[in-house]
Amino acid sequence: MDFIVGTFNTSNLYTLQFDPRQESISVRSISQALVGHSWLALSRDKKTLYCTSWGTPKSCIAAFKIPQDGGRLEFINSLPVDGRPGYVCCSASHVYSVGGATGNVFTIREDGGLENEVQTLDFVQQITENMSEKRGAVAHGDFGGLRHGAHSCDLSPDGKTLYVADIGRNCVWAYGVAPAESKHDARNGSYTNGTYIDKRLNHLTLDIKAIAPRAYDGPRHTWPHPNGKVLYSLQEHSSMVDAFLIVRDDQGIITELRLCGSGNILPEMETRTDFWADEVRLSSGPDASRPRYLYASTRGLNKATKGYVSVFEIDGEGLFVSEQAVDIWQTPTSGGIANAIEPAPWCQAPGAEHLQYLALTDSQEGTVSILSFDGKSLRQACITTLQEELSMPDEPRGGETRLIIEAATAVWL
Numbered sequence: 001m002d003f004i005v006g007t008f009n010t011s012n013l014y015t016l017q018f019d020p021r022q023e024s025i026s027v028r029s030i031s032q033a034l035v036g037h038s039w040l041a042l043s044r045d046k047k048t049l050y051c052t053s054w055g056t057p058k059s060c061i062a063a064f065k066i067p068q069d070g071g072r073l074e075f076i077n078s079l080p081v082d083g084r085p086g087y088v089c090c091s092a093s094h095v096y097s098v099g100g101a102t103g104n105v106f107t108i109r110e111d112g113g114l115e116n117e118v119q120t121l122d123f124v125q126q127i128t129e130n131m132s133e134k135r136g137a138v139a140h141g142d143f144g145g146l147r148h149g150a151h152s153c154d155l156s157p158d159g160k161t162l163y164v165a166d167i168g169r170n171c172v173w174a175y176g177v178a179p180a181e182s183k184h185d186a187r188n189g190s191y192t193n194g195t196y197i198d199k200r201l202n203h204l205t206l207d208i209k210a211i212a213p214r215a216y217d218g219p220r221h222t223w224p225h226p227n228g229k230v231l232y233s234l235q236e237h238s239s240m241v242d243a244f245l246i247v248r249d250d251q252g253i254i255t256e257l258r259l260c261g262s263g264n265i266l267p268e269m270e271t272r273t274d275f276w277a278d279e280v281r282l283s284s285g286p287d288a289s290r291p292r293y294l295y296a297s298t299r300g301l302n303k304a305t306k307g308y309v310s311v312f313e314i315d316g317e318g319l320f321v322s323e324q325a326v327d328i329w330q331t332p333t334s335g336g337i338a339n340a341i342e343p344a345p346w347c348q349a350p351g352a353e354h355l356q357y358l359a360l361t362d363s364q365e366g367t368v369s370i371l372s373f374d375g376k377s378l379r380q381a382c383i384t385t386l387q388e389e390l391s392m393p394d395e396p397r398g399g400e401t402r403l404i405i406e407a408a409t410a411v412w413l
Contacts, residue, residue, distance in 0.1 A: 001344055002028060002070055002413040003359055005368055006037035006051060007386070008337065008406040013037060013051070013064070013073055014386060015413075018370055020347045020357060023381040025370055031073035034062055038408040041088045041095075042066075046413055048112030049073060050095050052085035059084050061097050061106065063113045066413070076113040079106060082120060087152040087221075091159050091177075094118075094203065098164055100149035105203055119203050123150045123166055123173065151236075152221045157228045161254065162204060165219040167236055170212045172219050174254045175204040210257040214238055223280045226289045230318035231257060234280040234296060239265045239272050241280050241296040241312070243320060261320035265298045265310045267328055274305050278339045282314075283356050283373075285346025290316050293326070293373070295358060297341045300334030303364060307335040311373055329371070329378035336363030341371070342410045357381065363406035 005014045013031040018024070037051035049064040062078040085099040095106045095114060103121030106114045149168040155161070155177070164173040212219050218237035225231070231244045241263045247256035265277060277298040282291035294314050299307040310328045313321040331339055344357040360369040369383040386405035 006408045008036045040411045079114045098150040098153045163222045167218040174207040207254040225318035239277045239298045263312045284343045299339040307331040307339045327377045333364045338363040340409045359410040361407035366404035
């Protein structure tokens with residue numbers, strides 16, 4: 001089982017291999033990339049990887065071709081974005097990215113590369129108070145506005161809605177997505193492989209700005225249930241994960257995100273201001289259309305405070321069976337600015353049919369772990385360290401120093 005890991009501080013992308021039979025992990029290949037790639041997204045056919053790139057003077061979104069043999073990734077192209085991108089996702093026809101005050105929408109070429117920017121989003125509204133900025137300076141810095149602005153974007157299962165979690169505006173924005181197929185009008189787009197690609201500037205239309213349940217929440221990431229009726233929102237400041245029923249009118253426009261359950265990622269004895277939540281995801285099997293568990297992670301705001309990964313049981317409709325976690329597992333370190341979790345495809349290995357494996361990235365120590373969940377408890381199955389030995393010019397001949405490769409996020413192939 002292969003997966004790709006990006007980093008915050010190197011121009012490399014790592015392809016790792018996990019063997020569930022041996023519960024072992026190893027680096028399969030290292031690909032030369034552009035700069036640090038903190039967030040990754042796979043095309044639907046898993047032939048193209050899209051990455052956020054924190055560059056100077058201009059950040060960008062980059063596209064890479066994924067070889068089928070597990071070898072090195074091949075750079076296709078990149079296009080600049082307005083702010084430092086925190087997240088990227090894609091449909092069959094478009095790539096979406098947000099970060100801080102802005103977001104960008106691109107069309108996709110036939111080879112998987114980025115074609116044109118067709119829309120820019122502006123999340124800064126003068127009449128809206130930035131709740132996050134009240135905190136003043138934040139630990140680890142602001143990452144170009146990411147910790148006081150929009151941080152993520154995810155498509156609904158049917159691809160008709162884009163959800164944007166905005167830490168600074170303390171809200172989730174929901175945008176309607178224009179259909180890819182439209183009338184035959186060359187002014188709006190063109191045909192690609194028989195499918196008309198709409199390139200109009202109104203590709204996204206705002207449905208609703210849904211304020212978070214608590215004034216101090218700071219929505220960081222969202223994740224939709226496969227049924228399209230429930231949206232989960234991870235709150236960076238409060239380390240809560242909330243479930244919302246998605247309410248639409250007769251035209252299909254979202255009119256409300258109605259709170260229907262909440263889970264505390266932290267153990268009761270912890271203080272929420274010592275943490276900043278990172279990720280929310282759903283179990284991948286045995287029936288991917290009816291996930292049984294929700295996974296959420298949080299990080300410690302300083303190196304001495306360890307993070308947590310929590311598991312919550314959900315029912316067939318996507319609602320919390322209980323708002324009490326099934327298990328809360330303390331991570332080995334704070335997680336740095338990562339502690340991101342990504343469930344693996346459902347494992348069918350002999351003796352492991354009922355295990356959910358998850359990749360866990362740690363930027364503090366530069367490690368990638370595989371966690372396993374058996375329906376009762378989480379445990380660390382294996383771990384590897386992404387480190388390189390570099391000869392430094394100011395060191396005596398033969399002198400070496402170790403550079404911690406700050407693991408960011410992972411995607412499973």
